[in-house]
Amino acid sequence: MTRIRLGMVGGGADAFIGGVHRIASRLDGHFDLVAGALSSTPEKAKKSGEALGLDPDRSYGSYDEMAEAEAGRSDGIEAVSIVTPNHVHFAAAKPFLERGIHVICDKPLTATFDDAAAMEAAVKDSDALFVLTHNYTGYPMIRQARAMVEDGALGTLRVVQAEYPQDWMTDAVETEGVKQAEWRTDPERSGAGGAIGDIGTHAYNLAAFVTGQLPDRLAADLHSFGAGRALDDNAHIMLRYDSGARGMLWCSQVAPGRENGLRLRLYGDKGALEWAQEDPNYLWFTRHGEPSQRITRNGAGATEPATSVSRIPPGHPEGYLEAFATLYTEAAGAIRAVQQGQSRDAVMGALPGLSDGLDGMAFIRACVASSKDDAAWVTI
């Protein structure tokens, strides 16, 4: 497979997630980054392009310019990564979708619900693939967990405990020059959700990915502990599933000592699964009435859904970047398959996409609505 020509929107100096996308695209060798509109400030865009070794002709001042120029080149980009703050997602994705250039977009889908609807329409109108990087779904043990749930290892699902605590916004760092915190606490750029948008959507998506179920109702208690912070930095959410399962989701950015404590625990009438993102190579499985087992990535007990996305033997830990790279690798496969004539729907496999993004937006909307109504139950 020759490498896919990739462009990037956002991801200039000081950006965290852009660098992650670049490593992820490189790791398995299926993409070459050849173009970019790396910053909304043209000068910074140029400088960042230089630092990354982009051909200066393909380091653009805006995404519109880039979409037009690249679409006109015979060696133009085949796919683009959108790694801007949330409020730019739709505007940046649109010109590429219109030109049939495949889009790999960071989550959440958009900042506003209007933008989400517009994105939905744009994706539907396009032939291009739309991949949303709910990257935690790329972890091998998450793939295995999902397969185990589907195979009935838990019996009937009863209880879902999802959480994602972080500590980096314990202090009011958005007032101290931390760029990542500035836009994430700004409703204009982040949308209606703070912690729920940034990390709550990840926990919500992960639970749905593994269980194969979405809750139909939630009750959310959002709160802002940071002085003067406009968006939630802590959220307690109760979940009810149509199937009868019940759940809880906690996300926080003000939990000292918790770095990226994404954790999923599932309990059914026959068994349980527990997984923690900070120790991602282990999946704990309990058949009710038997000792708990520690299944390791690519090790004893690991099955095809895990081993097929593992690169190295067990005991040599893979981490966040490898899980992220798995999405890119699967996106590469999907892009090549579409280019060879397969239908867009047939190639997505486990890849998160538009519907996951819309589910995330519905989650944010429901959380905000519930919280405004004093944590009343809201249909999602």
Add this chain to the structure above:
Amino acid sequence: MTRIRLGMVGGGADAFIGGVHRIASRLDGHFDLVAGALSSTPEKAKKSGEALGLDPDRSYGSYDEMAEAEAGRSDGIEAVSIVTPNHVHFAAAKPFLERGIHVICDKPLTATFDDAAAMEAAVKDSDALFVLTHNYTGYPMIRQARAMVEDGALGTLRVVQAEYPQDWMTDAVETEGVKQAEWRTDPERSGAGGAIGDIGTHAYNLAAFVTGQLPDRLAADLHSFGAGRALDDNAHIMLRYDSGARGMLWCSQVAPGRENGLRLRLYGDKGALEWAQEDPNYLWFTRHGEPSQRITRNGAGATEPATSVSRIPPGHPEGYLEAFATLYTEAAGAIRAVQQGQSRDAVMGALPGLSDGLDGMAFIRACVASSKDDAAWVTI
């Protein structure tokens, strides 16, 4: 100090908690069990008394008989342990309270709110001490956690995450002859709360013990997964504190692989504390911005509140029975102090008592009320 003469109500064959109380009373050598009404079935009571080596004359067929007889002996019991199912707590405690015999009672306080009110009146009318065995408060690292919170180690408390999952009622064991499950799923004997009464009250009490705060409102989603089960076996509860803190409490009896997963995590604006009952000799402390520390019972970093209730050096684990014994030892001290003329209020120290029991009943009442109102916020 000579040993305190102790009686016991309940705790015959097949009972779990009676045996625990007996070991706890013995461990530090401050009590001698000399009398009992060990079962509501007189024959079984006699047999159990024999098995424990009680003087046959002091193995009674009922608590009333026992209270009267023991009160009439010059060497009669000084204290009594009430270890019956919940619905008997008040009736069993009453005759002893009336005669000034100190009462050590298992939790929750009572099965019904009427009984709770009656217990409150009976305690107030009595000169006797009333100790409620919220035994987890006896763990050394819980004592240390409490002191650290009081000393400001967390700064302003923001988030409380309490949970207590178990797995032993995953199947409908109450229909399979498991006595412990029978009465715990029977509203007549347990009261209005299932999991919330049996273990939720422990988590609730522990959070209050350590933080020094009680929430003023809660929203509870109680559920029964066990087929035909009359009481909740899983509860998701959101908490709001007058101080502005927010919390979540999850308790479950249907979580495969979780044995007694009581866990408390507290986050403030300056630091965090985390503790798990199954690994009770460790307390995790994070000063915001510094590496997490593992403080060990009686080891480096342990302070007087922990070391004063530790028996052995660090690295030699103490467990559940030692924590329980600490309550008995402190009760012994309190009893001797009262006998020597100190006031009842002055001697309780860290010992849980009537007010903790009433708080637990209020918690159960609020949970049930909220859940009936579709998890609406209820003032506790």
Add this chain to the structure above:
Amino acid sequence: MTRIRLGMVGGGADAFIGGVHRIASRLDGHFDLVAGALSSTPEKAKKSGEALGLDPDRSYGSYDEMAEAEAGRSDGIEAVSIVTPNHVHFAAAKPFLERGIHVICDKPLTATFDDAAAMEAAVKDSDALFVLTHNYTGYPMIRQARAMVEDGALGTLRVVQAEYPQDWMTDAVETEGVKQAEWRTDPERSGAGGAIGDIGTHAYNLAAFVTGQLPDRLAADLHSFGAGRALDDNAHIMLRYDSGARGMLWCSQVAPGRENGLRLRLYGDKGALEWAQEDPNYLWFTRHGEPSQRITRNGAGATEPATSVSRIPPGHPEGYLEAFATLYTEAAGAIRAVQQGQSRDAVMGALPGLSDGLDGMAFIRACVASSKDDAAWVTI
């Protein structure tokens, strides 16, 4: 079963292990401590006796006096606990053995090899039971591990990794008034072994207890890091077994952060077992080619050897004192059985005794001999 009347030699104020023996004897309710010679200083002995509530007539100034007096009483002690420093073990045990009073003795057996031989003779000449408190053998999961090895869970044993690091002698605390360190670093009172005698014998005994094998040769590199310390405080030892298995044993008193890090890891051609004393309620079992399992005390996967010495349900941790108490409880059963006419050899069950003590002495002797010969192989 009525309680066994127990005496104690050693264990006065400042002693650590005496208090442990007292709790252990009390915990399951099979002993009453009724007499003592609690210190070699008569005055201190009296005071300690008073503090423990002993009848002043039965608080003796010396073990000889105590043995004679108690043997003459119709209600005299039936058993005695020897909890003195090592060099007194034999002299203290002798008068009781001679009078048929059962002996429960702390380890190692004695300080000198002469004393060990004399102890052997005295035990053989006596009708009394001799129990040596290699207390770690009382842990439920150690009992289970032993049964699993015997049942072939490991296949052919290949590799034994035993270790026992501590940190309490990192500094020269024997010069700073720490009594426990004073006698343990004094060859006159401890014998030829420092760390190897105090904790190495525990690791050695535990490996033998679980594997059912003793190595036949060892090569030992003993060292003293503490300035001016006469006995080893760190030892690296290689082991060879007649069966073909190989092993390593490390013990240290100068390993900062390690409190009582006794750990045993066993690898065979079919499976593995791993256990750590600081987390004693878990036994890790791996069938080769399958995921590792975490077996919990009294929980799923626990079998009779573990459950029969467990007091409480899984998830409520038992610890060091319970394991110690199990030896006392089994000793009580053995004493009653002997009193009812059974033969001494028939009643010991899993209880460690004289032969374990002699094995420990042979281990110390071999370590010292090997180390003097530059860690040459020595037959044990």
Add this chain to the structure above:
Amino acid sequence: MTRIRLGMVGGGADAFIGGVHRIASRLDGHFDLVAGALSSTPEKAKKSGEALGLDPDRSYGSYDEMAEAEAGRSDGIEAVSIVTPNHVHFAAAKPFLERGIHVICDKPLTATFDDAAAMEAAVKDSDALFVLTHNYTGYPMIRQARAMVEDGALGTLRVVQAEYPQDWMTDAVETEGVKQAEWRTDPERSGAGGAIGDIGTHAYNLAAFVTGQLPDRLAADLHSFGAGRALDDNAHIMLRYDSGARGMLWCSQVAPGRENGLRLRLYGDKGALEWAQEDPNYLWFTRHGEPSQRITRNGAGATEPATSVSRIPPGHPEGYLEAFATLYTEAAGAIRAVQQGQSRDAVMGALPGLSDGLDGMAFIRACVASSKDDAAWVTI
């Protein structure tokens, strides 16, 4: 920085480590793999080259051919990765070293001591850099540990405990078609060391890297548990350091449940450090007398040596491939620096090289010599 043109010797189909080197070279974007002699079987070499998308003209049938051809191209490779079995290392490296092409070679240095000497001479005669991929040295927390030791965090080093257990050769897999096991158990291809060469050298190197010390003597007990296995699959080794420190090293390929259990524990008179490869983002540090701290990669407590080789925030785990990639990235920097005129010695920084390889060979030689002499002490 433009990418360095890289070639590869070995690493065709079925090879594990070749794929690792390719990912590592790609991850940070500093290399382009443009040529290869991927197998000793020319046909297989071609096929592997195709699979990797190499220009067919630059997919060579032998390393000699490749060295000559690439040296003659203006766009020829600047560096070559040697990822063959050990016995080919020298022959494969030689033609590149002779032509000034930088060599990145897998460990151990060579199979034979003659080859090691020849490699030493060849490196000395060359201007090219020679990097040996002792990849575990690339872990951020290992870098931090090394800096902490250097800064005196441990005080005087006393005890070194290094171990590297694996389980993959528990059965005689070399007879069952497992290629990795075939050559690793073949003295012709692996050299005199089995487990000690394959993984023992890693543990040995890691201890040296972190402590800054090499032991001067060792006593080794090598053993082969696998039926008919010609090389050791388990080794127990005692270490003595000129500084007075003592150590133990255990490596095994027959320890069920252990995947890549490389672990290093260091104890000094002021503190301790503990690290485990399977959980590489944590470094445990104990200042003697204080609670143990868990320092996280790029998190609180992490310092420049760790953060400068971290790519992403704490709590998002980096793993084995990232650590490996760090060596490639540092090699890229060193190559560019040499190309810009800096001296070879000045640019290596923390990169392992020839002397580490020679130390590893001396370790293997000493282990084999000691073991033949019944584990006598041997000067390394």
